[in-house]
Amino acid sequence: MTMSVRDVPAGHVATIISHLEMLEKPRLPLLESDLYIERWADPSAEDYCALFRKVGEPWMWTSRLLMDRDGLTAILDDPAVEISLVRDGNEAVVGFIELDFRVPRQCEIAFFGLIPALNGKGQGRWMMSRALDMAWRDGIGRVWLHTCTQDSPRALPFYQQCGFRIFRQQTDLMEDPRLTSLLPRSAAPHVPILE
Template identity: 45%
Template sequence: MLLPDGYSDVPPGKIAAVVTHLQMTTRPSLLPERAGPWTLRRVADPDVGWFRDLFDRVGSEWLWFSRVRMSDDELRGTIHSPLVEIYALGCEGSDEGLIELDFRKPNECEIAFFGVTAGLVDSGAGRWLMNRALQAAWSHPIDRLWLHTCTFDHPKALAFYQRAGFVPFRRQIEIADDPRLDGAVPRAKARHIPIIG
């Protein structure tokens, strides 16, 4: 359904975001990166509790809620799929960044989730981690790598992805229940998005 020009009301208790989908169809050159105390490890068959903790620490400020609302069995089925790869960025003995690569569609990869914890934003860790995500994704025989970002994300996210070589190709509006109203995300998170409920 196409929205008409002009304003459209969002019901109380809901949130609305503009979602931009971006893609690349050839392997890009990696951007220069800052050195740091970072390591990367692939996490095979990640523990659900570990994943939920890192997902929350990376994404709750940006209202990442889709994995939060999954049951443990549903989440385990996704992150334990042989066609899904989970990576953690390590920093001084703690996991502080997340990559989830989804190869379940033939010949393509979706970066389903990507980010670092608040303490590493603007440290150079994000660029470092993106270079590793691109290397991991393009080590497979794919024709397309894609991801999406939205207006709930960090305000620099869209430009960050474009600098990495992604090109916008689709825009959508997403409306969902505000996850802070049902406890999926703490109420104090994402203060840049007002609660109207």
């Protein structure tokens, strides 16, 4: 067995990305929640990034924040990309689900998350049940997603419990967004800062 170990340069973050898939629609549990989902038609890049930051900042989500506005707007305006807001009983937005149908016969759950105040409160299973119900439509033969070590430590086991199976893993190295001022230094306290 060959092992390759490399130092992470100062000012950078290393991560392991896990890609997961399911190849047939699971039996979806009948779950109840005080939350509800509604389609988000025509979000502006600014509104989208504000919600993306609200949900993902604790986990160091950066991908959409690093995109140029034209590239992001092209995704948001694509009719094969469906974004839904998750709202609570007071109609406050507490999360979102982004489904990407741009590859024929596939659905990528591109983003899936709740605000930090709802993490660990049992709403994720209800939300995933709804996401899978929306993803598995006629003609879809594969639903997939990815997570990484910069996400919640509960994300990977949660996706596996929901029926997803890992089909690929990758490593990545990026500049630490907390040191470039893209995110505050308080973001992702579970990921060490290497200055």
